[in-house]
Amino acid sequence: MDFNFLxxxxxxxxxxxxxxDDNEAYALAETLPESADALREAAAEITACLCSRTFDSxxxxxxxxxxxxxxCKWCAQSKHHSTACExxxxxxxxxxxxxxxxxxxxGVRRFSLVASGRAVKGNALKSMCAxxxxxxxxxxxxxxxxxxxxxxxxxxxxxxxGVRRYHCNLETAPSHFVKLCTTHTIDxxxxxxxxxxxxxxxxxxxxxxxxxxxxxQRVEFALKLREVEPHSIPINILSPIPGTPLEHQxxxxxxxxxxxxxxxxxxxxxxxxxFAGGRKRLSRDLQxxxxxxxxxxGIVGDLLTTLGxxxxxDKRLIDEAGYTF
Numbered sequence: 001m002d003f004n005f006l007x008x009x010x011x012x013x014x015x016x017x018x019x020x021d022d023n024e025a026y027a028l029a030e031t032l033p034e035s036a037d038a039l040r041e042a043a044a045e046i047t048a049c050l051c052s053r054t055f056d057s058x059x060x061x062x063x064x065x066x067x068x069x070x071x072c073k074w075c076a077q078s079k080h081h082s083t084a085c086e087x088x089x090x091x092x093x094x095x096x097x098x099x100x101x102x103x104x105x106x107g108v109r110r111f112s113l114v115a116s117g118r119a120v121k122g123n124a125l126k127s128m129c130a131x132x133x134x135x136x137x138x139x140x141x142x143x144x145x146x147x148x149x150x151x152x153x154x155x156x157x158x159x160x161x162g163v164r165r166y167h168c169n170l171e172t173a174p175s176h177f178v179k180l181c182t183t184h185t186i187d188x189x190x191x192x193x194x195x196x197x198x199x200x201x202x203x204x205x206x207x208x209x210x211x212x213x214x215x216x217q218r219v220e221f222a223l224k225l226r227e228v229e230p231h232s233i234p235i236n237i238l239s240p241i242p243g244t245p246l247e248h249q250x251x252x253x254x255x256x257x258x259x260x261x262x263x264x265x266x267x268x269x270x271x272x273x274x275f276a277g278g279r280k281r282l283s284r285d286l287q288x289x290x291x292x293x294x295x296x297x298g299i300v301g302d303l304l305t306t307l308g309x310x311x312x313x314d315k316r317l318i319d320e321a322g323y324t325f
Contacts (some may be wrong), residue, residue, distance in 0.1 A: 003031040004038050011042040014269045015049055022223055025267050029219045032259050043262035043293045046269050055323035056232065056272050056297035057314070058110035058144065063091045063128055068116040070183045071244040072171075074211055074238060077116040079319035083243035090127055100135035106311045107325055108300060112133055112167065118184065119148035129161035133283060144204065149188050152195040159199050166196040169234065171207035173220035180211060183307045188226070190321065193228045203229040206221040206274070209260050210238035210252030218260050222267040232297055233264065233271055236280030254286050265294030272297040291321035 006027060010020050020028070031039060066087030068077045091113075099113045113128055120128060125147065132143045145158050146167035155166065171177060174186050183243035193203050205228055209218060225233060237257060240247045263271055279287060279297040287295075300314040318325050 003035040003062055007031060007035060007038050009304050011046060014046055014266065019269070020266060024030075025219050025223060025263070026216065028263060029215050032215060033255065036255065036262075039266075040258055040262045040289075040293050041229045042095065043265040046265055047292070047294050047296065050270050051272075051294075051296045053323055055321075055325055056110075056274065057108050057300045057318075057325060058112055058274075058313075059099070059108045060112045060114050060146070060299055061091060061095065061096060061099050062115075063113040063131070064089060064114055064115035064120065064124065065118065069118050070181065072181045072183075074180065074208055074241075076241045076244060077108070078244075081244045083241055090124060091131075093131065096131050097135060097138065100139050100141055103311070104139040104141040107315075108311065109142060110144050110165065111139075111141045112146060112165075114146040114167070115148065117148055119150055119154070121154065125150075125154055125157060129157050129163075132158070132163050133161040142152045146204075149184060149192045150195070151192075152199065155192075155196050155199055155201070159201065163201075165202040165204055165231070166193075167204040167234075168192050168196070169207045170205055170221070170224055170228070172209075172211060172225055173217035175220060176217050190228060191325055193230075196247075197228075203228065204232040204234060204274075206232075206234035206236070206276070207232040208236040208238050208277075209257070209272055210249065210278075211246060212249060215256070215259070219263060219267070222264050226267060230271065232274050233268060234274040234276035234299065235261065235264065235295070236276045237281065239278045239281070251281070254282070257282070257286070258289055261294045263291050274298055287317060288321050291318075291323070296323065 010024055020150050066077050066085045067079045071080040076083040104113055136143045143163045144165040145163050168189050170186050170189055240249045273294045274301045275295050300311050315325050
């Protein structure tokens with residue numbers, strides 16, 4: 001097969017308004033690593049033609065930390081693992097609002113509360129709704145939430161509090177997820193996502209690469225995400241955390257990161273691809289390459305249980321990549 005011809009044909013199909021099918025997506029993965037340069041260049045052209053040059057920035061605050069009932073092998077916050085993760089029930093009110101004001105003053109577009117646990121319920125959910133409502137009303141920043149596997153009634157409370165985007169990662173390919181978590185399923189996640197979309201939420205859903213999955217499974221993951229049609233796809237890079245079952249996982253290569261971004265751009269040509277956790281390990285040059293290929297959004301500033309980067313540093317990087325913050 002002429003790999004360069006295949007890449008060119010599928011790029012033209014997308015630029016003409018179409019989408020590639022599942023078989024074509026898997027065929028693209030088979031062009032790697034031989035045709036990596038051609039794939040990345042084609043993905044960059046798709047990004048330049050079909051995606052906004054305004055970089056979609058968001059910040060996250062860990063509103064409840066640790067003691068999670070779920071056994072996700074990558075996560076520092078699971079009570080099934082022995083890590084040095086800080087634990088607390090609910091972020092301090094003043095600390096949360098100060099974070100929202102600080103991010104708004106720096107031009108960050110979205111502010112999200114993220115909480116450990118299978119689902120935030122009852123009084124804890126009401127408290128977080130109150131925080132999110134106050135953050136939006138007092139600063140004007142758009143608010144998001146990532147509070148687990150909520151049902152429609154709980155999601156409605158967030159909507160009534162002014163939240164307009166809900167985050168629920170599928171995390172990885174269905175064929176790989178079952179090896180990493182047994183306390184809930186991807187179908188549980190999809191049920192929450194569909195309930196959120198029925199209410200009217202935009203959905204942010206992605207996952208983590210570098211957890212031992214194959215290249216073909218990364219395509220499977222991207223295709224599964226296409227079923228739920230997220231507005232934003234966060235791409236996290238595994239940061240192995242001591243005490244978790246994945247603490248000795250070999251790091252994904254720089255080339256695999258760039259190739260994954262390119263494949264995701266082909267499969268999701270008009271969707272925000274957002275760098276999230278783990279990008280601190282990437283050089284500035286590699287981040288710029290990824291942003292040219294397909295990354296047009298990001299979580300800025302500090303992250304959850306691993307350090308991110310400062311907003312000022314991110315602004316300089318975004319400007320150098322040719323985006324507007």
